[in-house]
Amino acid sequence: MFDASIKKRQASRPWGQWSLRAVALIYLSAMLLLPLAAVVSDGLSGGIQGLWQDISRPAAMAALRLSLWTAAVMTGINTVMGVLAAYVLVRYRFPGKAFLNALIDVPFAIPTLVTGLMLVVLYGPQTAIGGFLDRRLGIDIIFAPPGIILALLFVSFPFVVRTVQPVLTEIDLDQEDAAATLGASSWTTFRRVLLPALAPAVISGALLSFARALGEFGSIIVVAGNFPLRSQTAAVYVLSQIESDNQRGASAMSVVLLAMAFTLVFVVDFIQRRQERRNA
Amino acid sequence: MSIVIQDLVKHFGAHAVVDHVSLEIHDGELLVLLGPSGSGKSTILRIIAGLIPADGGRVFLHGRDVTHLTPQQRNTGFVFQNYSLFRHMTVAENIEFGLEARHVPKAQRTAKSNELLALVGLGGLGGRYPKQLSGGQQQRVAVARALAFEPSVLLLDEPFGALDVKIRAQLRLALKEIQQRVKVTTILVTHDQEEAFELGDRIGVIDRGRLLEVGSPTALYRSPQQEFVATFLGGANLMAGQVKEGRVNLGSLELSDAVSYTTVDPEGRLEVLFRPEDLTLATAREELTIPVLGQGVIEQVLFLGTLQRLRLRLHPLPNTWRLPAEFGETGLPIQVARVPRSDGHLDFQAGQQVWVGINNFHILPRIPMRVLVGIDESANAEKLLTYGEMLARATGGLVTVVTMAEDKATAEQLAILARETVGTQSPLMEFHARVGRATDEILGQAKAGEYDLLLLAEPRKDSPRAETTFRELVRRSPLPLLIVKGEQTTIRRILFCTAGGEPGKRNIIFGGRLARRTGAGTTLLYVDPASAPTFGGGGPNRPAPNLARPTPPWIAKHLAEGTLTLRNQGISAEIQERSGVVVDEILKEAEKGEHDLIVIGRHLEGGTARLGSIDLTSEILQRAPCPVMIVTEDPGVSI
Structure with a gap:
């Protein structure tokens, strides 16, 4: 009924509809597709071969590797802790819950440069914690991969929590009760009942935070600096190439980052669509 | 005994959801817990399953104490009502889940799930996912899943609640058959009386966390012991009867000579129940060969297939009324059910005069406390209704709410608001809208002698008219009056004030009835008005004289008799003696003892108060921090 009335409306006002669509599509193209196309064509101006040459330089490869492995480590930690945080926030009542729930979104709102600064202030070699870790345990945080991972954990923390939370809210408590009466331990219940239902949301959240991490720049440049082959991530590498007037090198790395981002976003979209179909 | 529950208690906040429930269920029996929504029946089931911890009491399954397991x-x-199948598992995986948790080998699991699928009539559907099945099929899977690991008991929480009527009927039959074949002891929770009758070997009726009665469907239908059970199961006509000279009378009719009926009512009042099908109609009195109840007019004829349901109104009969009391209407509305003539002809029509004969009746031993709640525009209706509901709940009584205004629209608006405030579909609360002067309406009704207590709100300070109405009601009410004020919504401690020997026995008997049913403790307070005859006149600022005098012997006797009366009924009672300004001392004691209800006699302007001409009642009413009950000493009104 409702669909039908909408269709009727569309049919009776084709011009209004079309002009509206045209405006939206033109805007989308101008703002999103055009710049994307510009970077891609610039990166590919030397053909695939040229792109490969630009990427296979040691500094580029190192930057890419660093970005990927730190993002992977972060995603692993974030997934486990994010599911845990979401579970606690949905299933338990405790004082300060509303505040904690609001706090989770804070990384979205804080400028990432500030995030980096916070970590430097906390873990820098001159500070108590940083000094202790450096002298006693020989662990460098600042200007080193651990700093990058800490920064990434901070900036992408909300993704897993916020994708899992609504799904968890919708899962009936009776499901867990049913499993309990059937004799399943809480671990079995989590593994066999809760996790399969949560899996799509968990994977989406994990992939989104991974994608976010690949592109992270602000906090990393403060925490890790810009040392090629040591603490330079892919995004920071792009900056260094622009600064040294190697626009094509910057574009080449950008194309790689874009390709990965697109893939991840499409996979997430696919998972979410399938989940919606399943729930329908 | 497969399931034994002893004295189970569960509170959610201050609210007792399960209130001292004890129950034994035999091996292989199917017991239905029946009650309105929110009565605590599901909570009991979840406590048995261990999904909710109990606050008190024990649960035994096959002799094993599982309370803390x-x-x-x-x-x-x-x-569960909503099936709660695991959506990402196939039907077979769902059924095998309990076996898997018990580490049963795969081959055995498969065999068992196939066997159960056949049992619930879903053979061959093991490979499907829950969403590919209908609601009824899903619930069959849920039953199979719950039976797969051969549980010691089967617990079903409103299992058919989410299904449509036809599927429900099919599943009921299927469940009964499965249960009898598997012979598993079963508790089923439902609010559907038809379901309870059809499935239950026995039925336990639950209301407000209390298990009222347990018995076979026939026993509960034919001879219930409590009014709630009588009205919750099927159609019921309830009328006030009376034991007189060894016989039970109903109106002018003598029903029975065997007075084995114990009645707690001092006037020998009891309740007569007759089911709609217990009555026979005839156009002439001579046609009836059974006791004739009276004559009435048919108001409505409903055709229900097998049965014909008639609503009629009997002409007024002496010394009886309908229960719950019908507000301000003449005659006695009753329901009659009969098998219509097979030629399809409706042989009785609306408007017709008929004679009504009684084939069968049942007697309930006690008439519950009946409370009349008066609400006009000036009243704080919400507080009043909350209190009224609490009273109904505590006393197992019936509450009639009357909303009054000078025009019809306002009165009805008030009634709608009142109904919305209460919100529940309690069979114990009735609502009526009346047009006219509040005092006349209320007093007219109160005089009819069908109520035990009149509940009013404290008048608003900014309304002189409300104040006048209120004073008139307080002065003229033939019923004990309870004025709701303060924040209290429970009755835990009652303070009886006996300044100078007032009030007398009546308020102790009546207040005791409240205390007994609410489980409240009581204090009998005697205040010696030390500075008579001008005590109290100065109000709160007047210093209380410090002259302790011995309590006069007749007052000591009165206090002793009072506590004895209360203690005989199992009510805790203590005596407090004070001296000073009466009102001040009463309020001090009320505060000190954390009393939430003050009971006083009526001392009013021009009254015969022993304490002089001051308006003691008004002063207490004005200054008390909690509800005040005023019990009249008029001998003409029954308690």
Whole structure:
């Protein structure tokens, strides 16, 4: 009924509809597709071969590797802790819950440069914690991969929590009760009942935070600096190439980052669509 | 005994959801817990399964005390209203889940799930996912899943609640058959009386966390012991009867000579129940060969297939009324059910005069407390209704709410608001809208002698008219009056004030009835008005004289008799003696003893108060921090 009335409306006002669509599509193209196309064509101006040459330089490869492995480590930690945080926030009542729930979104709102600064202030070699870790345990945080991972954990923390939370809210408590009466331990219940239902949301959240991490720049440049082959991530590498007037090198790395981002976003979209179909 | 529950208690906040429930269920029996929504029946089921911890009491399954065991250790099969199947598992995987948790080998699991699928009539559907099945099929799977690991008991929580009528009927039959074949002890929770009748070997009726009665469907239908049970199961006509000279009378009719009926009512009042099908109609009195109840007019004829349901109104009969009391209407509305003539002809029509004969009746031993709640525009209706509901709940009584205004629209608006405030579909609360002067309406009704207590709100300070109405009601009410004020919504401690020997026995008997039913403790307070005859006149600022005098012997006797009367009924009672300004001392004691209800006699302007001409009642009413009950000493009104 409702669909039908909408269709009727569309049919009776084709011009209004079309002009509206045209405006939206033109805007989308101008703002999103055009710049994307510009970077891609610039990166590919030397053909695939040229792109490969630009990427296979040691500094580029190192930057890419660093970005990927730190993002992977972060995603692993974030997934486990994010599911845990979401579970606690949905299933338990405790004082300060509303505040904690609001706090989770804070990384979205804080400028990432500030995030980096916070970590430097906390873990820098001159500070108590940083000094202790450096002298006693020989662990460098600042200007080193651990700093990058800490920064990434901070900036992408909300993704897993916020994708899992609504799904968890919708899962009936009776499901867990049913499993309990059937004799399943809480671990079995989590593994066999809760996790399969949560899996799509968990994977989406994990992939989104991974994608976010690949592109992270602000906090990393403060925490890790810009040392090629040591603490330079892919995004920071792009900056260094622009600064040294190697626009094509910057574009080449950008194309790689874009390709990965697109893939991840499409996979997430696919998972979410399938989940919606399943729930329908 | 497969399931034994002893004195189970569960509170959610201050509210007792399960209130001292004890129950024994035999091996292989199917017991239905029947009650309105929110009565605590599901909570009991979840406590048995271990999903909710009890605050008190014990649960035994097959002689094993499982009170402190986890759900996993209890081995109970549980079926939820919304099926709660695991959506990402196939039907077979769902059924095998309990076996898998018990590490049963795969081959055995498969065999068992196939066997159960056949049992619930879903053979061959093991490979499907829950969403590919209909609601009815899903619930069959849920039953199979709950039975797969051969649980010690089967617990079903409103299992058919989410299904449509036809599927429900099919599943009921299927469930009964499965249960009899598997011979598993089962508790089923429902609010559907038809379901309870059809499935239950026995039925336990629950209301407000209390298990009222347990018995076979026939026993509960034919001879219930409590009014709630009588009205909750099927159609019921209830009328006030009276024991007179060894016989039970109903109106002008003598029903029975065997007075084995115990009645707690001092006037010998009891309740007569007759079902709609217990009555026979005839156009002439001579046609009836059974006792004739009276004559009436048919108001409505409903055709229901097998049965014909008639609503009629009997002409007024002496010394009886309908229960719950019908507000301000003449005659006695009753329901009659009869098998219509097979030629399809409706042989009785609306508007017709008929004679009504009684084939069968049943007597309930006690008439519950009946409370009249008066609400006009000036009243704080919400507080009043909350209190009224609490009273109904505590006393198991009936509450009639009357909303009054000078025009019809306002009165009805008030009634709608009142109904919305209460919100529940309690069979114990009735609502009526009346047009006219509040005092006339209320007093007219109160005089009819069908109520025990009149509940009013404290008048608003900014309304002189409300104040006048209120004073008139307080002065003229033939019923004990309870004025709701303060924030109290429970009755835990009652303070009886006996300044100078007032009030007398009546308020102790009546207040005791409240105390007994609410489980409240009581204090009998005697205030010696030390500075008579001008005590109290100065109000709160006047210093209380410090002259302790011995209590006069007749007052000591009165206090002793009062406490004895209360203690005989199992009510805790203590005596407090004070001296000073009466009102001040009463309020001090009320505060000190954390009393939430003050009971006083009526001392009013021009009254015969022993304490002089001051308006003691008004002063207490004005200054009390909690509800005040004023009990009249008029001998003409029954308690």
